[in-house]
Amino acid sequence: MSDPSANEGPTVLPGHPGSMPYVGIATFLKLPVATVASLSELDFVILGIPYDQGTSNRPGARFGPRAVRDASALYSYEGGVELFDVELGRSILEGARVADFGDVPIDPSDGDSARAAMTDAVRAILQAGAMPVCIGGDHSVTSSILRAFAEGPTPKPHLLHLDTHMDFDSYLPRHAHGTPIRLAVEEELVTGVTQLGIRGLNSGRADWEEARSRGVNVITCSRFRAEGIAAVLGSVPADAPLYLSIDIDVFDPSVAPGTGTPEPGGLGYIEIRELIRAVAAHGRVQGIDLVEVSPQYDHAQLTSTLAARLLLDTMDAAWSRGTRSR
Numbered sequence: 001m002s003d004p005s006a007n008e009g010p011t012v013l014p015g016h017p018g019s020m021p022y023v024g025i026a027t028f029l030k031l032p033v034a035t036v037a038s039l040s041e042l043d044f045v046i047l048g049i050p051y052d053q054g055t056s057n058r059p060g061a062r063f064g065p066r067a068v069r070d071a072s073a074l075y076s077y078e079g080g081v082e083l084f085d086v087e088l089g090r091s092i093l094e095g096a097r098v099a100d101f102g103d104v105p106i107d108p109s110d111g112d113s114a115r116a117a118m119t120d121a122v123r124a125i126l127q128a129g130a131m132p133v134c135i136g137g138d139h140s141v142t143s144s145i146l147r148a149f150a151e152g153p154t155p156k157p158h159l160l161h162l163d164t165h166m167d168f169d170s171y172l173p174r175h176a177h178g179t180p181i182r183l184a185v186e187e188e189l190v191t192g193v194t195q196l197g198i199r200g201l202n203s204g205r206a207d208w209e210e211a212r213s214r215g216v217n218v219i220t221c222s223r224f225r226a227e228g229i230a231a232v233l234g235s236v237p238a239d240a241p242l243y244l245s246i247d248i249d250v251f252d253p254s255v256a257p258g259t260g261t262p263e264p265g266g267l268g269y270i271e272i273r274e275l276i277r278a279v280a281a282h283g284r285v286q287g288i289d290l291v292e293v294s295p296q297y298d299h300a301q302l303t304s305t306l307a308a309r310l311l312l313d314t315m316d317a318a319w320s321r322g323t324r325s326r
């Protein structure tokens with residue numbers, strides 16, 4: 001017989017005790033499953049968005065949520081004890097209530113209904129007072145998420161967008177994965193945009209000029225290397241509500257090969273983690289997405305493991321700041 005207490009709904013992280021990473025049900029971190037009724041008892045809600053119909057080149061990010069959940073089991077090793085970070089000298093996410101809400105129901109043949117379902121799911125989490133932590137999916141999902149944020153009850157956020165690409169494209173279809181930042185600006189879903197990690201040859205001059213003229217602060221990889229975290233802190237308003245959208249291709253392909261549009265010259269794990277810690281202490285993170293993990297281009301679970309770890313780091317950065325006190 002299984003332990004009946006395991007079915008009592010949300011519990012403190014990391015949930016089910018005492019099993020090896022490869023044993024059990026592969027929710028994120030093997031956490032309990034959230035129900036609509038239990039959302040209000042949670043601080044963070046993991047939500048998968050297995051949608052990649054916005055992809056412009058190599059598809060496959062629909063398999064991202066499942067791959068990241070599978071990889072996350074590595075960090076459930078001490079199940080039921082704690083997530084002790086030996087570098088920080090403390091446990092991360094201590095006392096946080098986290099559960100996995102499963103995936104948004106996607107109809108791949110009907111983009112409008114899929115996007116509405118994404119917004120509905122995020123709205124339910126926000127109205128329950130929890131923080132959505134969304135796993136894509138291609139980057140087009142971000143505009144559907146932000147539509148829920150723009151409705152409240154949390155104040156409209158500033159968007160910090162980590163990506164190789166500006167995602168401000170005018171040459172792609174409206175709901176492609178290269179357009180979410182354009183939509184966020186045009187639909188006034190956010191109060192401002194800071195982009196970090198931009199590089200490569202896929203951002204057109206006209207879009208670059210238009211984005212900057214509309215107030216998007218584009219911090220390229222080169223500029224970040226020259227100016228460091230201060231460049232980002234100077235762009236994100238202090239104490240402002242913040243939404244963090246992480247495209248896995250902001251990382252260098254040598255550490256994150258499993259994505260549809262890799263680009264040389266990207267950032268490393270330590271750089272991004274330290275940046276996120278600094279930004280989360282500077283602003284007030286209200287929501288997180290991590291998109292574009294495409295496991296069929298991955299090797300040795302490098303990309304999905306990195307994604308799982310970075311989500312834990314990012315949630316902890318928000319949690320340590322105390323922005324979720326209710």
Ligand SMILES: [Mn+2]
Nearest residue numbers: 139163167247
């Ligand atoms: Mn992107």
